[in-house]
Amino acid sequence: MGGNHADHHHAPDGHGRALRLGIGGPVGSGKTALVAALCRTLGPSMRLGVVTNDIYTTEDADFLRRAGVLDPERISAVQTGCCPHTAIRDDIAANIDAVEGLEERFGPLDLVIVESGGDNLTATFSRGLADKQIFVLDVSGGDKVPRKGGPGVTTADLLLINKTDLAPLVGADLTVMSRDAAAVRDGKPVLFTSLREDRGAHSVAEWVTGLVHDWAHHHRAPAPTTSTA
Amino acid sequence: MTAPPDRAQSERAQPERALSERARDDRAQADRAQAGWAHAPGRAARSIHARAAVVAEAGPGGRTRLTTLRSAPPLTLRQTGPERVHLVSTAAGPLGGDHLELDILVTEGATLELGSIASTLVLPGPGRSAMVVTAQVAAGGRLTFAPEPTVLAAGCDHAMTVRLALHADASAYWREEIVFGRHGETPGRCHARFDATVDGRPLLRQEFTVGDPAVDGSPAVYGDARCVGNVLVAGPGFTHPEPGVAPGRAVLPLAGPGTLILALAPDAVELRRRLA
Amino acid sequence: MNAMLLLLADSRLPAGGHAHSGGTEQAVASGAVHDVASLAAFLRGRLATAGLVAAGLAAAAVTASGAGWAELDAEADARTASPAQREAARTQGRLLLRVARRIWPAPALDELAAAVPSPHHPVVLGAVAAATGCSPRDAALAAAYNAVTGPATAAVRLLGLDPVEVHRLLAGLAPALEDTAATAASACAAGESARLPAHAAPALDLLAEQHIRTEVRLFIS
Numbered sequence A: 001m002g003g004n005h006a007d008h009h010h011a012p013d014g015h016g017r018a019l020r021l022g023i024g025g026p027v028g029s030g031k032t033a034l035v036a037a038l039c040r041t042l043g044p045s046m047r048l049g050v051v052t053n054d055i056y057t058t059e060d061a062d063f064l065r066r067a068g069v070l071d072p073e074r075i076s077a078v079q080t081g082c083c084p085h086t087a088i089r090d091d092i093a094a095n096i097d098a099v100e101g102l103e104e105r106f107g108p109l110d111l112v113i114v115e116s117g118g119d120n121l122t123a124t125f126s127r128g129l130a131d132k133q134i135f136v137l138d139v140s141g142g143d144k145v146p147r148k149g150g151p152g153v154t155t156a157d158l159l160l161i162n163k164t165d166l167a168p169l170v171g172a173d174l175t176v177m178s179r180d181a182a183a184v185r186d187g188k189p190v191l192f193t194s195l196r197e198d199r200g201a202h203s204v205a206e207w208v209t210g211l212v213h214d215w216a217h218h219h220r221a222p223a224p225t226t227s228t229a
Numbered sequence B: 001m002t003a004p005p006d007r008a009q010s011e012r013a014q015p016e017r018a019l020s021e022r023a024r025d026d027r028a029q030a031d032r033a034q035a036g037w038a039h040a041p042g043r044a045a046r047s048i049h050a051r052a053a054v055v056a057e058a059g060p061g062g063r064t065r066l067t068t069l070r071s072a073p074p075l076t077l078r079q080t081g082p083e084r085v086h087l088v089s090t091a092a093g094p095l096g097g098d099h100l101e102l103d104i105l106v107t108e109g110a111t112l113e114l115g116s117i118a119s120t121l122v123l124p125g126p127g128r129s130a131m132v133v134t135a136q137v138a139a140g141g142r143l144t145f146a147p148e149p150t151v152l153a154a155g156c157d158h159a160m161t162v163r164l165a166l167h168a169d170a171s172a173y174w175r176e177e178i179v180f181g182r183h184g185e186t187p188g189r190c191h192a193r194f195d196a197t198v199d200g201r202p203l204l205r206q207e208f209t210v211g212d213p214a215v216d217g218s219p220a221v222y223g224d225a226r227c228v229g230n231v232l233v234a235g236p237g238f239t240h241p242e243p244g245v246a247p248g249r250a251v252l253p254l255a256g257p258g259t260l261i262l263a264l265a266p267d268a269v270e271l272r273r274r275l276a
Numbered sequence C: 001m002n003a004m005l006l007l008l009a010d011s012r013l014p015a016g017g018h019a020h021s022g023g024t025e026q027a028v029a030s031g032a033v034h035d036v037a038s039l040a041a042f043l044r045g046r047l048a049t050a051g052l053v054a055a056g057l058a059a060a061a062v063t064a065s066g067a068g069w070a071e072l073d074a075e076a077d078a079r080t081a082s083p084a085q086r087e088a089a090r091t092q093g094r095l096l097l098r099v100a101r102r103i104w105p106a107p108a109l110d111e112l113a114a115a116v117p118s119p120h121h122p123v124v125l126g127a128v129a130a131a132t133g134c135s136p137r138d139a140a141l142a143a144a145y146n147a148v149t150g151p152a153t154a155a156v157r158l159l160g161l162d163p164v165e166v167h168r169l170l171a172g173l174a175p176a177l178e179d180t181a182a183t184a185a186s187a188c189a190a191g192e193s194a195r196l197p198a199h200a201a202p203a204l205d206l207l208a209e210q211h212i213r214t215e216v217r218l219f220i221s
Ligand SMILES: Nc1nc2c(ncn2[C@@H]2O[C@H](COP(=O)(O)OP(=O)(O)OP(=O)(O)O)[C@@H](O)[C@H]2O)c(=O)[nH]1
Pocket: A025, A026, A027, A028, A029, A030, A031, A032, A033, A034, A060, A116, A117, A118, A119, A162, A163, A164, A165, A166, A193, A194, A195, A196, A197
């Protein structure tokens, strides 16, 4: 992290910078697996950067670097001082610093993904940090989780219910989850995946691609292409 | 150990150091010698003001000559090698009220090593004691300053000041060790300030306080250590140790052209080992 | 004392401070800080050393300008032997400067950012204090307050200490905070940045260097 980018100011409306996508959700739900999948699928056609917010270590960043899905230099790790939700919601300074550091070193970028440290159902990204956010749940937590709601489940731009491969094992009913989620999400999309089986998270990647094109269209003039790395 | 040949000359060059003054110093010295290590009330009613100096210059062929070697008891300087000087304390102390100064000048291309024969035991007395070391090292000069530790006896009140001014091409190895009292002794008070500059720009500024209840024993400052020490390695003339950290010891690359070895230890022997 | 100073010193100021423990995490890991009493000794020592140094620099930054920014930043460097601590101070400084320029836009802050991209935190704190109309003494007080409150909060989180007990401890430190600010402000009034307080804390240096080499940690510093 770090670098001499204090004097690097982006317009607060996001003009001229990459789309910032937050990925949040409880511990172990598959956030890092999703980041890796998105890098695999989108990496060839987009200029990417990744910021991880590990709770104890730089394990997620290390995992992603080892996975070889992205140039290790384009992955920044941020420590969050016991409070993963503070770092993405109340005091986003360190994350902004990391995002801007990536943009400064590798920019222009099309997409910067910020993975939050695993937290609870109330942890959502500040709009000052993430333009769009995905909340990742997994079925092993039980099929009652979407019904419980919470800001992550209800307000995320995309709710992803992961580890569908485990549903039979834990006795989770996916139709119940789907119905409960729809009830609290007011029409916003819900996707089901098994990142174990679909290592490219293709449905999510498609949704993200739409966002990135949209973002480029509205925040850069003239609209650039998002193709060719 | 013999007196350096130019000592007489340098003393002659100091007419302000009048005979009577020297006599007074000698008397105080005798008092001290009699008093030994302990603080004896009624002794040394007169405190000592002394200023010693050493100047190292590169002579023809690049050999260093000590062109000034001015002792001022209790600061007695002895040349112990071609470019080496030892401080031989000719009295106990400093005692409270004493004001001692040592000026060191290493001119262009010269080398000087300065050590001491024994540790300095700082004793109480009427008032505060002070030790001021001022050192300048010119381009290509090389100074090693590695005296034995300063031991803070019970009841002392001491101020230590070091001003080290280096030219950008100068080199220095500077050691400072402070021991918090003799064995089992609670030390008195001490304030040490160290300022090192390179071409006038700050390289290292550090103050150490002992005897302040906020600081003594704080896990943020000395923890349960009984002594603290530093070695500053600056400039191209010395090998800078590799950065790292071990129990009670860290090697810290400074922002400027220097490296600091920092150590805390339970005793002076261990401190020296950690500073090596 | 004014409302701006309260905002500036508030831990809710979103400038990244929450992720720094100022050596507390490592002191807890080593066992040196393990309860309220050892935390008290830790904070008192921290205030008398790093806190006083930060207070002096912050007070001096209130009246700095032009070439003074780089000079003061170099003075901060010379008082921070540990590279880990320099990095933590510069990271926090950069973050504070970035948010402050949005909250309290001022030419002096732009000038500082241009002169030193990632200044030491106390230098930025003083500059921001000036931009909000605070005095050198206010800036020093904010720096002193910062030097103990962040580590205290970290200890509450790491050790599960009773937060009320810890705040009682902080309240007990209030007179020492005032004294520190007064000492710093008068050192700064003397006008020479070279003479500002430079109190070293060897244990903090060791803790910082151990911490940065620790794989498993929750805090940046
Ligand atoms: N069976 C199964 N396991 C999965 C799936 N996706 C991820 N995992 C596994 O779940 C574990 C946690 O995945 P991560 O991607 O590290 O989860 P995370 O949300 O990033 O975890 P934290 O960052 O620690 O909160 C890993 O062992 C993954 O291999 C899935 O679809 N099915």
